[in-house]
Amino acid sequence: MQAELKNNAPRRANAGIILLMALLLGAMLLRVWSINKESFWADEGWTMLLSHGPSLSDVVITMANDQHPPLYFALFHYWTLLAGNSESVARLFSAFWSLTGVALVYRLGADVFSRRAGVFAALMLALADNDIMLAQETRHYTQMATMAVLSTIFYLRYVRGPTRVNGIGWLLASVALLYTHYLGGFIVIVQALHIVLVVRPLRRWPDLWLRWALIGVAWLPWAVVFVNQSLVRYTRPILFQSSLSNSPETFITIRDNLFGSHFGLTVGLLLLGLAFVRYQNGFAAIRLRPIRATVYLLLWFAVPIVAIVAINTRYEILTPRNFLLITPAIAVLIGHGLTNLERTPRAFLLAVIVAVSLTTLDAYFVKPPWRQVAHDIVDYRLPDEPVIMDVWVDDFALRYHIGRDLAVDPATLPLISIPAWLETYRDQFFFRMLDYFQNKSAVWIADWGKDEDGVLTFLSDHGFVRTATQIETHLETNLIRIYRYDKPITTPPLVTYGGLVALAKAQYSATVMRGETLPISLWWSVLTDPQRDYSVSAFLIDSTGRLAVQHDGSPFDGKSPMSGWHAGDLHFDQPRLLIPADLPPGDYRLGLKVYWYAYPLPLPFTGMGMSGDFPILGTINVK
Secondary structure, X not given: OHHHHHHHHHHHHHHHHHHHHHHHHHHHHHHHOOOXXXXXXXXXXXXXXXXXXXXXXHHHHHHHOOOOOOHHHHHHHHXXXXXXXXXXXXXXXXXXXXXXXXXXXXXXXXXXXXXXXXXXXXXXXXHOHHHHHHHOOOOOHHXXXXXXXXXXXXXXXXXXXXXXHHHHHHHHHHHHHHOOOHHHHHHHHHHXXXXXXXXXXXXXXXXXXXXXXXXXXXXXXXXXXXXXXXXXXXXXXXXXXXXXXXXXXXXXXHHHHHHOOOHHHHHHHHHHOOOEEEEEOOEEEEEOOOOHHHHHHHHHHHHHHHHHHHHHOOOOOOOHHHHHHHHHHHHHHHHHHHHOOOHHHHHHHHHHHHHHHHHOOXXXXXXXXXXXXXXXXXXXXXXXXXXXXXXXEOHHHHHHHHHHHHOOOHHHOXXXXXXXXXXXXXXXXXXXXXXHHOOOOEEXXXXXOOOOOOHHHHHHHOOOEEEEEXXXXXXXXXXXXXXXXXXXXXXXXXXXXXXXXXXXXXXXXXXXXXXXXXXXXXXXXEOOOOOOOOEEEEEEEOOOOOEEEEEEEOOHHHOOOHHHOOOOOEEEEOOEEEOOOOOOOEEEEEEEEEEOOOOOOOOOEEOOOXXXXXXXXXXXXXX
């Protein structure tokens, strides 16, 4: 019998490895699925800015002036140097840490309970919505949770069997945790409480306390920075305060983040995971010992919750994402709770948990559409036109997306952050605005508010008129408005169409490559209220008068219909001509018509000393 068990042991081990690999593959698919669906949001844009460098020392110095320790950002700096900085690649760094955490949770569960408990724990973490959500964000939370698991593994192993490897691993993992996120300090506190409450005999204490103290000593160089960061956290208006108050609504959100909508089942399994159940002759025997692992996991679960809620009564630090720190402990306890059940109910509950987890979403953060806002600007913006970002610290995300779309370093673009200017110039803010814009003829502004800082009023009061408007919606009711402002055009119009509108100005490149898009920027002065939605036709004709390229449509890609124009308005428009890749090179004439779709003839025109059906604005050379 013993020989048979020995022969089956390798087979069971191989089956366990295959199961774990399949579980990790599933976890990876959940984390990379739609990883690029959402735009970067404020914190992710901040990550890209803080980790930019150009050197490691620059990153560390930058982080000293932020609110977080530097390890994640330093590692992320090298990640982007090696892999690039696209949204997907940047977020894969967090996905990597999340997958590593799933694997380590298996190891933790196997160490303190059993391999089966480890597999179930890894499954719970793989399915955890808050872990999946944060694995798709360019932030440090998944690294924090993974380092917490690694520190716990080495600590418990050292308590069980003090070896050099376990001691060094405990030290390095704990220090890395503290330098990843300050909330990691709760894990170090949990280990201290565990030593006091559980570790016996007492003669082991000096060694454990010495090693625990070394963790603090290794963190001391950054402790002064932490104090300075804490002193300015609530005094600098540019810092985004996203914390929540202690309220029933907040606690419900956190409960659903940690336990899911099926929290009754998962909380029950967690409580069952604090005990050890044995079945014999149809009866269940429940005991609490050994308590070393369960006490640690209970402390890991309870201490951060109690501490964060208590601190939050005076200094708001509570956000649901901070509680990812305790998600691994929850996963291990639930995993052990499942092993305490008999095979049939265990299989049934596992099926229920997997089905509910895959069909419900209990933790998800809808990010503002900054990628689309960037497109709204970049698609129409002309070279050297400044962009005002009046969206609080979300301007870091918008800055990133504008830079990505233009394929340039955002630092080289004329991007103005209103929060940064308000903090920098304070009482001199509007004088600085006046000085900057006195020689500018046009400006774009992304506005997420109600002009509380007076920027829109300032532009209107200093000679600018709104010529284009686009609107993006966040969470159905929050509107992000993208405006273009121009200085009034005082030169005589180029062409007048039907006494309704006048082409005040036209701007385009005199050359274009085959296969490229040629934007034709137009400024329309409104003479009389148009009663119909007229279309604008921009086109190229060759030397024989044959039509080569054409673009027809309502002005500003349908976002500014003429029926909404009023006399005295100035409107910006930009039809774009896609030059066919097989168009013969040479000179083509650029024509412009205005017409109503239900009437075949275009509006008559006057100006430019021409006659016929349409005016010729100029010549385009196709190369």
